[in-house]
Amino acid sequence: MLLRLTRVAKFYGNRLVIKDVSFEVSAGTVTLLAGPNGAGKSTLLKLMAGLSRPSAGSVEHGAAPDASGDALGYLGHQTFIYPELTAFENLAFWARLHGLAPERCSEEALLAALERMELKRFAFERAGGFSRGMAQRLNLARVLLLSPSLLLLDEPGTGLDTRSMAILHREIAAARDRGAGIVWISHSVAEDLARADRVLAIADKRVVYSGPAADYVPEAVAC
Numbered sequence: 001m002l003l004r005l006t007r008v009a010k011f012y013g014n015r016l017v018i019k020d021v022s023f024e025v026s027a028g029t030v031t032l033l034a035g036p037n038g039a040g041k042s043t044l045l046k047l048m049a050g051l052s053r054p055s056a057g058s059v060e061h062g063a064a065p066d067a068s069g070d071a072l073g074y075l076g077h078q079t080f081i082y083p084e085l086t087a088f089e090n091l092a093f094w095a096r097l098h099g100l101a102p103e104r105c106s107e108e109a110l111l112a113a114l115e116r117m118e119l120k121r122f123a124f125e126r127a128g129g130f131s132r133g134m135a136q137r138l139n140l141a142r143v144l145l146l147s148p149s150l151l152l153l154d155e156p157g158t159g160l161d162t163r164s165m166a167i168l169h170r171e172i173a174a175a176r177d178r179g180a181g182i183v184w185i186s187h188s189v190a191e192d193l194a195r196a197d198r199v200l201a202i203a204d205k206r207v208v209y210s211g212p213a214a215d216y217v218p219e220a221v222a223c
């Protein structure tokens with residue numbers, strides 16, 4: 001178990017956003033977090049990340065199966081890309097910030113990480129000049145650099161073109177193959193069902209589906 005939510009509820013002030021959410025994330029699985037706009041998906045992902053505290057219930061993080069990986073990778077709506085730094089410098093800074101072992105943040109390793117995102121030829125250009133899609137790919141490279149065992153993605157496809165989406169899908173599959181547990185808020189749930197193992201759908205402040213992706217019918221919960 002990488003993550004366990006037990007009867008989680010969240011209030012903003014006295015306004016209830018979600019209630020009674022129980023869910024577990026296991027190693028080597030992709031979960032799509034689905035639900036209509038404003039259902040509380042981002043709120044739930046932040047609770048999973050530990051960026052927000054539940055008003056009731058508990059959020060527990062389990063031991064990472066791969067001790068060499070960072071426990072948690074969270075990709076939210078902010079990119080945390082420094083515009084004055086080059087793509088390479090952004091990754092180098094992030095790696096230093098997280099005390100990554102020298103062999104994992106050598107020039108070769110960082111360039112390889114950029115190459116995977118098809119950003120190597122822009123490695124020494126200022127990130128401030130990047131398009132939305134390029135910045136998002138750099139953001140993904142940043143999060144994946146730590147090989148997180150729990151990967152939480154809040155609409156990572158935002159601003160990505162078709163080719164970049166293919167890279168994103170490949171990286172999600174690769175993370176699952178190395179044993180990571182992934183929770184992914186996607187705007188194209190129907191399209192991404194085939195890429196997922198499980199679905200957690202929320203609507204009307206509660207869980208309306210929790211189970212295998214293969215059995216999930218998006219229309220049933222008006223996503």
Ligand SMILES: Nc1ncnc2c1ncn2[C@@H]1O[C@H](COP(=O)(O)OP(=O)(O)OP(=O)(O)O)[C@@H](O)[C@H]1O
Pocket residue numbers: 012017035036037038039040041042043044
């Ligand atoms: N920090 C906050 N303070 C107060 N209300 C908030 C806060 N964050 C979110 N909300 C409210 O909580 C509700 C759920 O928001 P959330 O962003 O979690 O939904 P979502 O399902 O991710 O939406 P979308 O699909 O539009 O991104 C919304 O009504 C939102 O306005």
